[in-house]
Amino acid sequence: MTELSLRLAVSLAQIAAVMGIVMLTVMILTLAERKVLGWMQDRMGPMEVGPYGILQPIADGLKLFFKEDIVPAGANKAMFTLAPILAMVPAMIGFAVIPFGPNVTVDVFGITIKPFVISDINIGVLYILAFASIGAYGIILGGWSSNSKYSLLGGLRSAAQVISYELNVGLAIVGVLLLSGSLSLVTITQAQAGGFWHWFIWGARPDGFFPIHTQIFAFVVFVISAVAETNRVPFDLPEAESELVAGFFTEYSGMRFAFFFIAEYANMVLVSCVAASLFLGGWNAPYPGTILGYAGLEQLAWIENVAWFTLKVYMFLFLFFWLRATLPRLRYDQLMRFGWKVMLPIALANIVVTAITAYFFPR
């Protein structure tokens, strides 16, 4: 009984820590996005709240918190309330299986825990994909229950888009799963240890340098589809400002709007974490081992690992901003054609090629 409650306490502490970090990242992102976008467009971004505007996320949060909570006339109140929760919970829950640091174990009061992953389940990737699909329900429900034509159109677009691109995300991952032989993100990341040529984007075998199993096409498909799945520019059709006001959250205000907003950014962080773990070696440094490890500070090596993971994730997030600053929005038929006629064949061909090479040159 005491062991159970102790495990519960440890898990809750881990969850609280991860949620805190994710929320902090979301706050940083809201500011970083506006700053980076501003710099790329010869503007300054927010400058008023605090020195150089760094307190802007807090001001935004307070503003949204005190905004009036409006439910539009004719909206289905229960659904309208449910939708933001349905959007946000799956975005948050996915972080449960992300390994933020090395797969070490620590003994606390007699029980063994892994400090850098909340729960190392053996179907980690499937779990993330499943919950990402549930997140789409939040968007669709939000669009349908708002009793507004813009919301409805945004919700419908989102449904079609998420389904088409989730397929590509799933298929792009298959190559990695074939090579690592596991669905657990921890195992997948461990399989990429020992230098950047072992990362699955490059795909050398554990004993060699030649990129025989390269997953670079899968990586490109994954990144593009991930951008589409998180409804970011240039695939932001569900919330196309110039056509649909704000798409599925046109009618939302106050904290409900904040939920959708947090969900979008948390999804960005989540797909960045998944991309970093699957293709870019997760917490592994681009050289074998860790510098701190060589220096004899084996206990502190996790700092270096976590730093590399953070760097990779932020690199992806920067890519999101960069794309947003550069690209215009696709037309709807272009989006669908690109998804089904370009991305899907590439992903399928990648599976076939990877399967063949993995059969003849097993890892």
Place this chain on the structure above:
Amino acid sequence: MNLKTWIKTITFYDLLVGMKATMSHLLHYRPITLQYPHEKRMLPDNYRGMLALLRYDDGTEKCVGCDLCEAACPSRVIRVVSAEVPGQPTKRYSKEYYMDMTRCLFCGMCVDACPVDALGMTREFEWAVYDKRQLHLNKEQLLAIGDRSFPVREKQLELQHQNVAFFNVAFKHLPQKPS
């Protein structure tokens, strides 16, 4: 599709060119933003800002109540109630003068139309208010704007008879100003 365009397509060449452009702006960060409330723009000389009614240097209003500004205004901002100056049957003035600045588009037509240059455009532009009824200005307010924006006032023309606007100066048969 020849080989070159095909290679450009599959390597996202055009996207990369665009992304290089945005990146170069990020690396050579030279913002053109003015931090507006803290630093303000240099206004051009012919800036058309808030409208004002003007006075002569002896404090009399220039406006002769001719209604031409009202006729010239494309968005019907101005409303003039013209009246005789008491005791001077040939001289008129604007008894009431209203401007609904919510509709003004700052075209300056009224200023051009005024025969006695009684209207002026100031360099004020920070006129945001919480209640838009505050933008419905009467004559006193417009004169006050003129007083604070144009401290140097025009002299009343010497040649002119009191009862005649200066555009009649050239007509010698009209009574001249007694010397």
